[in-house]
Amino acid sequence: MERTQQTVSPMSNAGRNTYVREHLSSAMLELLAEKPLGEISVSELCGRAGVGRTSFYRNFETKEEIVKGHIHRLLFTELATAAEHQPLDRLIPLVFSHFRAHEGFYRLLGERGLVYLLKEVLLTLCGYAPAQPKLAAYASAFAAYSLYGWIEVWFQRGMRESPEELAELFRGQGAG
Numbered sequence: 001m002e003r004t005q006q007t008v009s010p011m012s013n014a015g016r017n018t019y020v021r022e023h024l025s026s027a028m029l030e031l032l033a034e035k036p037l038g039e040i041s042v043s044e045l046c047g048r049a050g051v052g053r054t055s056f057y058r059n060f061e062t063k064e065e066i067v068k069g070h071i072h073r074l075l076f077t078e079l080a081t082a083a084e085h086q087p088l089d090r091l092i093p094l095v096f097s098h099f100r101a102h103e104g105f106y107r108l109l110g111e112r113g114l115v116y117l118l119k120e121v122l123l124t125l126c127g128y129a130p131a132q133p134k135l136a137a138y139a140s141a142f143a144a145y146s147l148y149g150w151i152e153v154w155f156q157r158g159m160r161e162s163p164e165e166l167a168e169l170f171r172g173q174g175a176g
Contacts, residue, residue, distance in 0.1 A: 020059050021069065023049040028066045029105070036112050037063055067114060071121050074102055079125065090172050091145070095125070097162030099151060103159060110155040122148050146170075 027049035031040045040063060046053050060066055070151050078098050079091070099106050126144035128137065151169060154161065161169070 004043075016055075017059055020049075020051050020055045021066075023051055024056060024059070024066055025070050028063065029070065029108075032067075032108055032112055032122050035112060037067070042136075064114075064117060067109070068117050068120060070105075071109075071117060072124070074098070074105070075121055075125060089171055090124075093163055093167035095147065096151075096166045099154075100159065100163050106155060107159070115155055118151060119144070119148050122151075 013030065024045065027045055028040070031045060031048060042053060042056055042063070045063065045066075048058050060069075075095075075098060078101075079094055106115075123141065123144040126140045126147065128140040128144055130137065132140065146171075150166065154166060
């Protein structure tokens with residue numbers, strides 16, 4: 001079939017995938033506000049997003065990947081440059097401030113039992129890579145898991161402490 005202007009999509013594959021990811025992410029956040037992840041079907045998610053099931057499976061393997069992708073975009077949009085150029089003790093207040101700024105979303109993660117999805121993103125933020133030399137790998141993993149534990153407890157406690165107070169407590173424990 002000869003391609004004419006009518007049969008050629010105006011959007012590239014990358015553009016379509018971005019569109020699908022954005023719509024699935026928005027739909028997932030809406031549905032998570034209504035019910036737990038386990039009660040959200042792929043069909044319902046795709047219907048809410050206005051995309052086909054094939055588009056879902058072309059872009060994601062699981063529903064959790066959508067949430068992790070959203071977390072990654074939130075954190076790295078704000079903190080990627082800071083993470084590369086700051087020592088951990090200066091990064092910590094920025095991380096806690098980020099969670100405070102997006103408190104509604106992170107409270108929803110806590111309510112839905114999805115805080116564990118932060119682990120992988122925090123490992124990346126702290127620079128962990130399995131191929132690192134052993135001291136660097138263990139040090140970055142230690143920092144990420146320590147930070148994850150503090151964040152999880154902070155969420156459980158209702159985020160009562162300020163980001164600055166948490167950063168100071170974190171430093172006082174020798175973790176930062």
